[in-house]
Amino acid sequence: MTIETPPAAVDKFARAFEKLSSDKSTSPEWIKSLREKAWSAFSNLGLPTKRRGNELWKYTNLRPLADLEFSYGSSGSVTAEQIKCAGPWDDAWDTLVVVDGKFSSELSSLNGTTGLRATSLASAIESSEGDVESQLASLAGKEEYAFTALSTAFVDDGAYVSLGDGSELEQPVHVIFVTSGASESRAVYPRLLMNAGVGSSMTLIETHLNLADTPQFSAPVIEILQDGGSAIRHYRVQMENEASFHIGTTRVSQQGDTDFTSTSFAVGAQIARNDVHTLLDAPGANCTLHGLYMTNGSQHQDQEISTTHAKPGGSSDQFYKGILSGKSHAVFSGKVIVMRNAQKSDANQKDLNLLLSRGAEIDAKPSLEIYADDITASHGATAGHVDRDTLFYLQSRGVDEETAKAILVRGFAEEMLNEFEPPTLFDFVERVTDERIPVLLAESDTIGTA
Amino acid sequence: MLEIKNLHASVVDVEDSEILRGIDLKVSKGEVHAIMGPNGSGKSTLANVLMGRPDYEVTDGDVLFEDKSIIEMAPDARAHLGMFLAFQYPAEIPGVRPWQFLKSALDSKAEARGEDKMSVRNFSKLFDEKVEAVGINPNLVKRSLNEGFSGGEKKRNEMLQLEVLQPSLAILDETDSGLDVDALRIVAEGVNSMRSPERSFIVVTHYQRLLNYITPDVVHILVKGKIVKTGGPELALEVEKDGYKEYFAAAGADA
Ligand SMILES: Nc1ncnc2c1ncn2[C@@H]1O[C@H](COP(=O)(O)OP(=O)(O)O)[C@@H](O)[C@H]1O
Ligand SMILES: [Mg+2]
Numbered sequence: 001m002t003i004e005t006p007p008a009a010v011d012k013f014a015r016a017f018e019k020l021s022s023d024k025s026t027s028p029e030w031i032k033s034l035r036e037k038a039w040s041a042f043s044n045l046g047l048p049t050k051r052r053g054n055e056l057w058k059y060t061n062l063r064p065l066a067d068l069e070f071s072y073g074s075s076g077s078v079t080a081e082q083i084k085c086a087g088p089w090d091d092a093w094d095t096l097v098v099v100d101g102k103f104s105s106e107l108s109s110l111n112g113t114t115g116l117r118a119t120s121l122a123s124a125i126e127s128s129e130g131d132v133e134s135q136l137a138s139l140a141g142k143e144e145y146a147f148t149a150l151s152t153a154f155v156d157d158g159a160y161v162s163l164g165d166g167s168e169l170e171q172p173v174h175v176i177f178v179t180s181g182a183s184e185s186r187a188v189y190p191r192l193l194m195n196a197g198v199g200s201s202m203t204l205i206e207t208h209l210n211l212a213d214t215p216q217f218s219a220p221v222i223e224i225l226q227d228g229g230s231a232i233r234h235y236r237v238q239m240e241n242e243a244s245f246h247i248g249t250t251r252v253s254q255q256g257d258t259d260f261t262s263t264s265f266a267v268g269a270q271i272a273r274n275d276v277h278t279l280l281d282a283p284g285a286n287c288t289l290h291g292l293y294m295t296n297g298s299q300h301q302d303q304e305i306s307t308t309h310a311k312p313g314g315s316s317d318q319f320y321k322g323i324l325s326g327k328s329h330a331v332f333s334g335k336v337i338v339m340r341n342a343q344k345s346d347a348n349q350k351d352l353n354l355l356l357s358r359g360a361e362i363d364a365k366p367s368l369e370i371y372a373d374d375i376t377a378s379h380g381a382t383a384g385h386v387d388r389d390t391l392f393y394l395q396s397r398g399v400d401e402e403t404a405k406a407i408l409v410r411g412f413a414e415e416m417l418n419e420f421e422p423p424t425l426f427d428f429v430e431r432v433t434d435e436r437i438p439v440l441l442a443e444s445d446t447i448g449t450a
Numbered sequence: 451m452l453e454i455k456n457l458h459a460s461v462v463d464v465e466d467s468e469i470l471r472g473i474d475l476k477v478s479k480g481e482v483h484a485i486m487g488p489n490g491s492g493k494s495t496l497a498n499v500l501m502g503r504p505d506y507e508v509t510d511g512d513v514l515f516e517d518k519s520i521i522e523m524a525p526d527a528r529a530h531l532g533m534f535l536a537f538q539y540p541a542e543i544p545g546v547r548p549w550q551f552l553k554s555a556l557d558s559k560a561e562a563r564g565e566d567k568m569s570v571r572n573f574s575k576l577f578d579e580k581v582e583a584v585g586i587n588p589n590l591v592k593r594s595l596n597e598g599f600s601g602g603e604k605k606r607n608e609m610l611q612l613e614v615l616q617p618s619l620a621i622l623d624e625t626d627s628g629l630d631v632d633a634l635r636i637v638a639e640g641v642n643s644m645r646s647p648e649r650s651f652i653v654v655t656h657y658q659r660l661l662n663y664i665t666p667d668v669v670h671i672l673v674k675g676k677i678v679k680t681g682g683p684e685l686a687l688e689v690e691k692d693g694y695k696e697y698f699a700a701a702g703a704d705a
Contacts, residue, residue, distance in 0.1 A: 388504060388505070389541050390541040390543055392503050392504065392505075392525060392541075393537065393540065393541035393543070394543070394551070394555075395502075395524065395525035395526045395529070396501050396502075396503075396525045396526075396528075396529060396534075396535050396537075397526075397529055397534075397551070397552075397555040397611060397615065398526050398529035398530055398555045398556070398558045398559045398562075398615070399526055399551075399554055399555050399558055400524075400526045400558060401524065401526070403554065403558070404526075407546055407551065407554070408543065408546070410545065410546075411543055411544055411545030411546035411594070411595075412544065412545055413545065414544075414545030414546075414594075415544070415545055
């Protein structure tokens with residue numbers, strides 16, 4: 001006998017959905033119908049608070065999110081100074097700023113770069129610009145997944161980036177998603193829709209910031225469509241406040257001979273999920289999904305990383321590193337699917353963790369699902385401590401214990417930090433890391449004991 | 451410079467684990483002492499206890515460095531006094547670059563001694579010079595500390611650190627094992643060039659081979675945690691010829 005439980009927390013979002021529907025009654029029909037369908041999907045799903053039998057959410061308890069009360073209709077203000085203070089910033093970059101889910105043209109800093117169309121998603125939707133109608137929610141929003149359904153039900157604004165055929169940008173495009181300071185809790189669903197034309201290349205930086213110190217909920221959805229021969233160097237920086245919920249979804253579809261190379265840096269939120277899926281949809285598509293996560297206190301960081309090799313001759317490389325302290329918890333769930341005709345594919349998965357405290361916990365489950373017979377693949381995960389021998393080695397050369405510990409933790413992070421190529425961005429993640437290490441070490445009780 | 455008095459040491463928290471069973475040894479300024487002995491006799495333990503490795507516990511006796519007891523001191527404090535240990539098995543430390551690490555080691559030492567820190571420029575010059583001197587591949591030292599280094603490269607890296615840090619007492623724990631003749635010569639040249647009236651060495655070795663290149667002032671034979679014989683350079687040759695067998699009885703143990 002099964003007892004039907006109603007989908008969780010749907011009521012919380014219902015009033016806001018009604019309000020959006022009436023506010024946006026003049027939107028193009030296609031978007032209204034997209035929202036309706038997504039809302040109906042979400043209403044049936046609810047928030048995934050049940051973990052039993054739910055592989056996707058087995059290790060992540062969303063009860064605290066379902067219990068949160070949201071307020072609607074208030075949109076806060078943010079200054080340029082606040083943003084520059086809280087995240088990476090470079091005047092040479094084309095920067096799009098999305099505040100509480102709404103594109104801000106005042107805070108954005110666009111340099112009129114040739115070959116780049118960068119604007120508010122709302123205006124692209126209202127004017128059904130380019131291929132927005134066919135592209136929006138084509139990668140995220142039609143599947144049976146609560147958070148993309150929720151985001152699509154509320155799809156309204158965010159950033160729209162379109163790179164012309166053959167355009168090769170020298171400077172990065174930076175999209176900042178920021179939640180304003182507020183005492184009440186808000187739910188925001190910012191989106192980035194981006195397409196890269198044939199043979200184009202660019203660097204895309206995504207930064208997620210939170211200026212409040214109260215619990216906020218953001219469910220950003222990023223959709224990236226890459227035409228043949230394009231190359232994207234992608235970075236993701238997530239540093240929301242430690243009371244917040246961050247459920248991020250990134251969906252990438254890659255045509256032939258494309259490269260999607262991504263490095264993520266995740267240190268924020270109470271519960272954070274970085275859910276990335278790359279679809280290698282044509283021969284010779286390569287993706288590199290790397291990342292560093294650091295957790296302390298009672299933080300929960302969840303990396304849900306998956307790649308589908310749908311066509312032959314593609315490669316995927318998933319490599320994440322975690323540094324955990326306090327009573328924090330991290331999850332690495334890596335999945336690679338190699339479909340039957342995706343011969344000559346190469347798939348690698350790795351998750352390495354440094355546990356600095358007895359109370360910290362890592363659930364790592366790399367998995368390969370292979371239906372083709374002529375492929376190369378590897379996978380593995382480890383969790384280790386900093387050992388006493390290594391510490392003694394450094395100390396014997398005159399480095400004091402505290403510094404030695406910091407050197408070792410920093411050394412573990414080094415190879416990931418080095419992937420952040422734009423100098424301004426590197427300096428930023430390096431600074432955040434150097435500030436974070438003493439916090440991690442203050443909650444550490446295993447270093448040098450094993 | 452260094453005076454070891456009736457030193458007994460055991461493995462921390464392990465009962466009946468005594469490894470060093472009463473060692474007396476005095477190293478004066480400018481001297482080179484060789485410590486030889488069969489595998490498992492306690493040579494590495496002695497070297498590590500002198501440097502303060504927390505795996506071991508001194509249960510009796512004392513160690514004086516420049517007339518002050520050091521057995522309660524942390525390893526880094528001993529390094530600041532001028533002690534150095536070249537490890538038999540150096541740790542591999544991913545992501546830590548030798549340049550940065552050595553600079554911070556040298557800075558800590560300067561700070562502890564109230565001396566001026568070396569400028570980045572002077573340090574770089576010194577570092578490059580020493581990299582060339584010990585014959586280590588410059589690309590290697592841009593990478594991680596010892597990670598992916600061969601056995602020989604690790605030993606050269608130990609010599610690099612020794613030469614940069616310029617300690618007043620250097621303890622070399624089997625820096626010669628696993629080295630080919632060329633690398634062996636580099637170790638010997640390093641030690642010989644650093645030999646001075648102000649600097650002492652304790653060279654731990656299993657074979658006599660290294661002592662063809664470094665002529666010690668004093669040779670000690672360590673068996674079963676005790677020094678069973680002390681002599682001049684000729685003692686090393688005797689051991690080479692006759693092995694350690696005859697010394698086991700002297701240590702109160704079976705061969
Ligand atoms: N940390 C340790 N824990 C347990 N046994 C140890 C430890 N260190 C050394 N020993 C033991 O002490 C003895 C001497 O070891 P070691 O000093 O390494 O000898 P040597 O360097 O002369 O070959 C050996 O029997 C070794 O197994
Ligand atoms: Mg040894």
